[in-house]
Amino acid sequence: MSELLPKVGKYKFMAEPFHCDFSKKLFMGHLGNAMLNAADFHSNDRGYGMLYLNTIQKTWVLSRLAIEMEEMPEAYDPFFVETWVESAMKFFTSRNFKVTGEGGHVYGYGRSVWAMIDTETRQPADILSIEDGKILNYVETELHDPIKACSRVKMSKDVELVRVIDTNYSDVDINGHINSVKYIEHVLDLFDVDFYKQYRLKRFEIAYVAESHQGDKLCFYREQVGDNEYNIRINKRSSNEQNEVEVVRSSVKFVKD
Template identity: 35%
Template sequence: MSAKKIYKFDIEAQDIDFRRRVSLRSLTNMVLIAAGKNADENGFGLLELQTEHYTWVLSRLVVDMERIPTEQDTLSVETWIEHVGTAFTTRNFRLRDGSGTVIGHAKSSWAIIDMRTRRSVRLDTIPSMQEFVVHESIPVDEPARIANVEGEVANSFTVKYSDIDVNTHTNSLNYVQWVSDCFSLDFYRTHYIRRFEINFLKEITFGDSGEVYRQQTEPNDYIFQIETKEKGAACRARILFEDAPK
């Protein structure tokens, strides 16, 4: 067992978009896979928690990239727990390309809920987590609260079978995809993602339908709100782009 661990990912065809760069959904997936594997190896992973009818839920995530990997790259994700509070734990990530150069960082906030009541569980019920805390920060602030969005409808969705994960709610990657799909191919030809933030507010479950609202706050800076007809605002997100080289 190790408090800090590095997980390596080969960039596969399904991970890249039409520009041959890793999609935001795939990049987020690699970060979350690293988190899950590290929790499993340290004894408080998803399957272990489910024996007590508990489960991990992602509350907030921020991913800050100097460069998005391409199909020629491999990606190494180093991860560790920086802090364990009463209700939330903070997990850090350092991302490197195949040459070992740091190309990005991520920081996430997680909670544990009781699957029977859907209410949060105090993290001191898993005292072993404290053994794996590493007091090492990264140059990314804690995931911040994203303000209410007043914008235009840029996407819509209905939750179906393939959107549902083991927690019987919508997989977090679907939220990433709904937000990513708010832009055209022409936009993506001239813009790269520099930073992505997401706040999860409410569970979205099977049969829910809704819309994604998009608001531009600054040049290349957009915030989003995912709303369902049944539950109102369920998620907010932000993407900061940079112009692609000419």
Template identity: 35%
Template sequence: MGAKKKYSYDIEAQDIDFRRRVSLRSLTNMILMTAGRNATENGFGLLELQEEHYTWVLSRLVVDMERFPTEQDSFSVETWIEQVGTAFTTRNFRMRDGAGAVIGHAKSLWAVIDMRTRRSVPLDTIPTMQQFIVNESVPVDEPGRIANVEGEIANSFTVKYSEIDVNGHVNSLNYVQWLSDCFSLDFYQEHYIRRFEINFLKEITYGDSGEVHRQMIAPDDYLFQVETREKGIACRARIVFFPR
């Protein structure tokens, strides 16, 4: 147990892209695994909540990186809960390389929903969370609302079996994949991701189909909107790049 704890990860072949850097999907996966591991160790993990027919859902996430790890790196993620409100809890992350240097931070907002009604549940149903609050922030703005996007269609999808998680909806990592695939290999040869933000608005489930719209709002700064034909706007996101 620990209100603030660090978790170490090995960089595996499946975690890196063609540039031998950790992909955005893999980095996000390590961040979310860290959240899950810490919640489980402290008694309010996914399996504990599901015994009461509740589950965690990610509402918003912002990640800010000085650099992404490479295949030669050791990598660790430190996490803690900063706030517990009525509907949302704020969980922070600090990323370090093998030398202990800080290479990034992240901030996330989580909610609990009733799996039977799909409605949010007040967080005072998990009173033990209060004892794990750490009054420490990170140098990342609170995940905010992303504006409506009017842009070109950059990707499309139809949800299949492998994209559905234990909550019965599309796993968060598949949204990251859809967004990442909006750019070519040539683009990634010349750009590195600096900041990633995502707002989840509606659940996407098996068989849903739709498009990812992309809009450049400034050089190397892009907004995205994931729209389904069945449910409308399900997600908005932003990626800011470093030019090489």
């Protein structure tokens, strides 16, 4: 058996200026993208990432993601994403993130849940069958992630439809469905620049319920559930039918800037 790598991976990124908003702070979507890249680097290096999985018709799909930030990196700031597997079961694995700056300054944390699917059937695959359960060698139980785990976002039956958008080429990712980060961007676009001049995004949470694809229309329903706290449901409408199917639920919490 080859020597095991460290359980925790640490990857360096930079808040590129054109990945930042009007306040010169990194967009939440680009931070989410850095986290997903860190997860990919970490799993590939340890032998159960997409580079290997794609050779056996398998892939990882993100099921849930929660990000809670005290502040965001500013333009040109280097930052690091640390990531580790907290638990692994047959059909789901939990992965955590810590975002730091140079000198160890902590910006915030993330939590995520992933599933493995068969790329041909699109059905769940057994994570523990991959390389004789190799992922279990990398479960880290001693590190503490202080933020609340992903929760189930509840919404009323009658909520306001606030936007309907088309999906196009640039929405589609390597797995052939609408990109996880694109949903984050679309949710945050429900609030305008003037709102972000007054409020800072404190916590973002998203659960992926079903896949959508290029050509689907995405319908956004929003409900205010507290002070500067909103729940969002995204349904898809296929091009040839009017029935809606839920694909995403999200929760966003803002604080006064």
